[in-house]
Amino acid sequence: MKTPVDFLIFTGRANDIENLSLHPGDKTYGNVFQPLISTTTRTLGAYKVAYHCRLQGFSVQVVDYSKFLSTEQFYNIIDKFVGPNTLAVGTSTTWLYQPLSPRKTLNMVGQYGFEAAQWLPVENFEIETEITKHIKSISPDCKVIVGGAIVNEDSLKNPNIDIVASGYGEVTVPDILMSIKNKSKIKQYYEDPHSLHEISTSTMTWCPEDLITKTEGMPLEIARGCIFQCSFCSFRLLGKEPGSYVRGKDLIREELIRNYDNYGTTRYWISDDTFNDDNERLEQFAEVVKSLPFEISLSAFIRLDLVMLKKQAQLLKDCGLVFAHCGIETLNSESAKDIGKGLNPMKLMDWLREIKQDVWKDVFVHSNFILGLPSDSKDTLRENLRFLKSDDNPLDSFVVSPLYLPKQGTKSSNEESKFTNDPESFGMKIIPWSDDYLKFVAEGNTFQNYINKHGVVSEEMFRVRQRFASTMAQHKNGYKFVFHGQFRAWGLDGCDLHPDKILQLVKDKKFTWLDRNKIEKKNFDNYVERLMSIEKHTSFVQSQLVDADNLKKVSIARELV
Ligand code: B12
Ligand code: SF4
Helix, strand or coil, rough: CCCEEEEEECCCCCCCCCCCCCCCCCCCEEEEEEHCCCCCCCCCCCHHHHHHHHHHHCEEEEECCCHHHCCHHHHHHCCCCCCCCCCCEEHHHHHHCCCCCCCCCCCCCCCCCCCCCCCCCCCHHHHHHHHHHHHHHHHCCEEEEEEEEEEEHHHHHHCCEEEEEEECCCCHHHHHHHHHHHHCCCCCCCEEEECCCCCCCCCCCCCCHCCCCCCECCCCCCCCCEECCCCCCCCCCCCCCCCCCCCCCCHHHHHHHHHHHHHHCEEECCCCEEEEEEEEHHHHHHHHHHHHCCCCCCEEEECCCHHHHHCHHHHHHHCEEEEEEEEEEEECCCHHHHHHCCCCCHHHHHHHHHHHHHCCCCEEEEEEEECCCCCCHHHHHHHHHHCCCCCCCCCCEEEEEEEEEEECCEEEECCHHHHHHHHHHHEEEEECCCCCHHHHHHHCCCCCEECCCCCCCCCCCHHHHHHHHHHHHHHHCCHHHCCHHHHHHHHCCCCCCCCCHHHHHCCCCCCCCCHHHHHHHHHHHHHHHHHHHHCCCCEECCCCCCCCCCCEEEECCEEEC
């Protein structure tokens, strides 16, 4: 059944695996190392844009899991949702970062990517061009829009892309649709880096065509931005005023209740850059959680040093935290100072070991680590990796990655990091790549090679990570070397086995990535089937007004048809 919409958006999932291969011989990175990763959470951006377009009267379909769609499925989806009056089709670039094939790379880790890449994650540019022509043969005035957190203006070099909307989209995207509809003049590049959309009064309603399942974890936004400004981190809303860009608590409570009533949702991924930068906000949220007639559990980005310094361990548990995704980044105290996280990391580890025996015994803790920071030497790196592998490491899971040092001036809505702005002041000297493969990847993704003051070379860090990964694959603690804290907390969506049972099976080598992929494939097939069975789309006939001063509703007049 054809159900054309005004706007069709393709998006990806958080932490989705590389592919859904069921071939035992497939040795791609994700398959070898990540049996404990699952795609249990969808991401917010495309749905938030869809909601704001729906509020303006447009019908919108978001297509999830788009990285896994075959070319045939892309055509089927387009034939169902694109009609002669469709105004735009688009992609949310943020979650489509993985290098699926040389041309399938939309965005790369932490980079500004998307330069001259594709708007659709299909096998090659020719297929994308054919699909784009097909769309325009159905709706000649339909525009191709790409948007996302830090998508780059140079994406317009791809002739299949008509418009780039970089940064936040609640205000710009409905405006663009309105202009297309009214045939008024449209620009090719839009950006909203600081969020024109007012966060304190921000609402979010998920609609039936978003195809939420009862068991999945859902994204939830409580605040935007971060009060800190770590030297490697790049985003425009860093260093914000404490307490700013925070949503009203009544609106958050309402959203939690609506999701529970409509979909039975009890699991949330807090999409905030740093969930625990402010105790007052946590206290308010804990109050909301306490007042709910059901229990919720949360995963969130947490600064572990703040948990210790601001005594937040119990407070975070009261908020429902079951999975703390931390960025300790380094165990070398000099490098910790370089990035702006001054607390001695080994003291933090000792303290974590204690609370993991006590108040946080049911909270799974993951951390990322960066290789090749300004004060890293070969000795400190060796010692850090030894510790991470050892039984002394109190983390449930961890990942190590080289420092990606983006070039300046990448024409995106993103703010450049302190490292990118002035590498020399951190003792990093830019040098050419010697490895052809890395040079190729780096050029497409605008990061550069450097040598630090102790002679550590960025390029070598890629090899160190690779060697460490191989060692971990054989090591008794090797199961920790993946992003699996969320899996431990929530299990694998679509699988009835308890996470502890799965973990034991993984350790006994009786549950592999093949078993995981079978479950993921079932979830994906089920999703596509429901997508292709959609019969109608939501329109909001009336919207909710929110009093910005006291953040209470002044009228609830929202109705779905
Ligand atoms: C929460 C989060 C996560 C969580 C997600 C949990 C979940 N279920 O959602 C986890 C930990 C899983 C995660 C993982 C990763 N993340 Co992350 N993450 C974030 C974070 C902090 C918030 C994202 C968010 O939801 N924001 C709130 C929503 C409302 O904003 P938004 O997504 O940007 O959407 C807006 C706009 O982008 C735009 N928009 C979105 N879609 C569309 C579509 C169209 C057509 C248009 C026009 C506009 C538009 O409008 C939206 C509303 O304003 C951002 C940083 C940031 N502040 O954005 C990084 C960020 C998205 N992550 C990033 C990265 C690199 C990663 C990882 C690769 C890290 C890693 N090494 O593994 C993985 C990638 C996973 C994947 N599958 O690709 C980068 C992405 C860079 C890029 N691709 O452009 C970011 C931007 C951080 C950064 N500055 O580098 N992440
Ligand atoms: S790394 Fe985390 S704490 Fe540091 S500025 Fe970025 S979001 Fe904030």
